[in-house]
Amino acid sequence: MSPRHLSQQDFDQRENELITLGRKLLEDDCLTTLTIDKLVAESRFSKGTIYKHFTSKEDLLMAICNQSITEMQAKFKRALAFKGNSREKILAVMVSYVIWAKLHPSQLFAVLAAHSPSVAACACDRRNEKHSQQEADLMSLMNEQIEKAIETGDLTLPKGMLIEQVTFAMWSASWGAMALIMSKGNSIKLSPMQLERESFTNATLVLDGLGWKPLSKDWDYPQTIKNITQEIFLPEMKILEKLATPFIFIS
Amino acid sequence: MSPRHLSQQDFDQRENELITLGRKLLEDDCLTTLTIDKLVAESRFSKGTIYKHFTSKEDLLMAICNQSITEMQAKFKRALAFKGNSREKILAVMVSYVIWAKLHPSQLFAVLAAHSPSVAACACDRRNEKHSQQEADLMSLMNEQIEKAIETGDLTLPKGMLIEQVTFAMWSASWGAMALIMSKGNSIKLSPMQLERESFTNATLVLDGLGWKPLSKDWDYPQTIKNITQEIFLPEMKILEKLATPFIFIS
DNA sequence: AGCGTCATATGACGAAGCGTCATTATAAAC
DNA sequence: GTTTATAATGACGCTTCGTCATATGACGCT
Numbered sequence: 255m256s257p258r259h260l261s262q263q264d265f266d267q268r269e270n271e272l273i274t275l276g277r278k279l280l281e282d283d284c285l286t287t288l289t290i291d292k293l294v295a296e297s298r299f300s301k302g303t304i305y306k307h308f309t310s311k312e313d314l315l316m317a318i319c320n321q322s323i324t325e326m327q328a329k330f331k332r333a334l335a336f337k338g339n340s341r342e343k344i345l346a347v348m349v350s351y352v353i354w355a356k357l358h359p360s361q362l363f364a365v366l367a368a369h370s371p372s373v374a375a376c377a378c379d380r381r382n383e384k385h386s387q388q389e390a391d392l393m394s395l396m397n398e399q400i401e402k403a404i405e406t407g408d409l410t411l412p413k414g415m416l417i418e419q420v421t422f423a424m425w426s427a428s429w430g431a432m433a434l435i436m437s438k439g440n441s442i443k444l445s446p447m448q449l450e451r452e453s454f455t456n457a458t459l460v461l462d463g464l465g466w467k468p469l470s471k472d473w474d475y476p477q478t479i480k481n482i483t484q485e486i487f488l489p490e491m492k493i494l495e496k497l498a499t500p501f502i503f504i505s
Numbered sequence: 506m507s508p509r510h511l512s513q514q515d516f517d518q519r520e521n522e523l524i525t526l527g528r529k530l531l532e533d534d535c536l537t538t539l540t541i542d543k544l545v546a547e548s549r550f551s552k553g554t555i556y557k558h559f560t561s562k563e564d565l566l567m568a569i570c571n572q573s574i575t576e577m578q579a580k581f582k583r584a585l586a587f588k589g590n591s592r593e594k595i596l597a598v599m600v601s602y603v604i605w606a607k608l609h610p611s612q613l614f615a616v617l618a619a620h621s622p623s624v625a626a627c628a629c630d631r632r633n634e635k636h637s638q639q640e641a642d643l644m645s646l647m648n649e650q651i652e653k654a655i656e657t658g659d660l661t662l663p664k665g666m667l668i669e670q671v672t673f674a675m676w677s678a679s680w681g682a683m684a685l686i687m688s689k690g691n692s693i694k695l696s697p698m699q700l701e702r703e704s705f706t707n708a709t710l711v712l713d714g715l716g717w718k719p720l721s722k723d724w725d726y727p728q729t730i731k732n733i734t735q736e737i738f739l740p741e742m743k744i745l746e747k748l749a750t751p752f753i754f755i756s
Numbered sequence: 757a758g759c760g761t762c763a764t765a766t767g768a769c770g771a772a773g774c775g776t777c778a779t780t781a782t783a784a785a786c
Numbered sequence: 787g788t789t790t791a792t793a794a795t796g797a798c799g800c801t802t803c804g805t806c807a808t809a810t811g812a813c814g815c816t
Contacts, residue, residue, distance in 0.1 A: 260793070286623045291773060300795045305775065363622065369688050370618060372537045414756060415706065422698050423707050430681025437620050447673050455666070456674050459714030505665060542802060551766045556804065
């Protein structure tokens with residue numbers, strides 16, 4: 255059963271198995287009910303073995319977050335395959351972000367929770383470094399698009415602004431809308447706010463604010479959204495419909 | 506000791522005393538170490554009495570969040586006293602938001618945490634309703650400014666956009682920057698992002714995106730920020746300097 | 757003053773979860 | 787077959803949560 259030496263590969267594979275199981279438990283129930291004891295009970299391993307992989311509950315959460323981000327990144331890359339101008343490609347990424355959130359709300363909550371300082375504080379260095387690296391990768395993906403847009407002349411970087419700041423502005427605007435809307439779907443006062451629409455609004459305002467061409471007044475971006483959903487994310491659209499949480503975009 | 510009948514007023518006063526104590530514990534340590542048992546130990550009351558006020562730890566957190574928002578709202582109102590054009594007033598609110606976050610990081614974390622769905626789920630109805638009401642009040646404050654700007658002609662509402670959407674766009678953009686930057690001050694990859702600067706950038710992009718006049722190219726808003734900090738928030742500036750976390754704005 | 761009543765206050769307790777570590781199991785080496 | 791180093795186990799101690807049976811004491815009544 256227990257080999258004299260456990261290869262790094264086997265160890266990693268087991269860890270991924272555990273993280274995947276953790277994500278399954280998360281989907282089935284919710285973040286609050288996800289406990290180490292439950293993971294132990296559902297897994298083939300004992301508590302001691304689990305703690306060989308995760309130094310704490312927070313470490314597990316961070317690991318889950320990292321695996322989720324990896325999946326999200328795949329969606330981002332698919333989005334960038336959209337045939338369109340530089341701004342439409344950015345929009346495609348935004349759309350993929352919203353779709354991912356709607357498809358996997360509990361994973362989104364895990365990612366949101368993983369960004370609280372207490373989680374990072376209790377996760378091991380290895381995990382935190384991977385997390386930083388993944389976010390840097392996501393940002394690089396956007397940075398590249400921005401560079402291309404600057405090359406083509408669609409975007410002129412405002413004086414004194416860094417490419418990273420542009421990425422951060424778009425990311426944080428999306429993040430804020432996501433965090434506020436998804437976390438309280440039932441608040442009466444916020445109910446008129448619709449994730450799809452507000453994400454689009456935020457993106458449009460930031461992009462127009464940057465003077466990223468073509469400006470919203472010169473292009474039918476609502477039509478772009480439709481094209482993105484039809485050309486790139488049709489499978490996801492169908493799943494969302496089946497889940498009774500369709501992607502609805504009314505500008 | 507225990508009066509035959511406890512008046513609502515006395516009950517409320519005691520509750521506020523407890524919430525204030527909770528906030529003190531939060532400032533002294535951090536969110537993770539804030540426990541009901543600790544609150545009980547530090548307070549004049551027993552566990553049972555505490556649970557007369559707070560149905561759960563989450564309920565306490567939401568109560569703390571509400572009290573913090575009340576204080577924040579006071580800062581918002583002070584900010585709106587800034588003598589300037591409509592856009593400068595909005596900037597003043599943004600500045601007050603950043604100042605508040607820098608002055609009370611642990612309170613900010615409490616507010617961020619209170620926005621996770623698990624907290625709202627475990628807080629009592631009374632508390633959740635107050636929370637919704639307070640956020641609605643904050644939004645109203647902004648809505649009024651937007652209405653005024655529309656009246657004066659500084660802002661023309663984009664076709665099909667609601668005033669509430671404008672408020673939400675500004676709020677969520679600030680929220681996102683706040684949540685991402687404050688929650689991980691030590692991430693290497695995010696370290697070039699500076700709360701003061703990124704909040705300003707986000708606000709500028711959204712406001713320019715809305716075409717809210719005067720546009721950033723037509724006005725020296727960095728100078729406005731300096732004026733706001735000097736004219737309205739000088740006391741806070743001094744405190745922040747003493748805390749070795751000065752408000753630094755380099756555009 | 758003495759007594760009964762009942763709203764209020766108390767803190768011991770059971771349940772649940774976390775993380776540890778002494779013990780057990782086992783593959784590989786000899 | 788014995789030894790040995792490594793991996794796996796799960797019982798245990800500790801913390802925290804939230805409850806509830808019991809204690810307290812202010813007030814009305816006689």
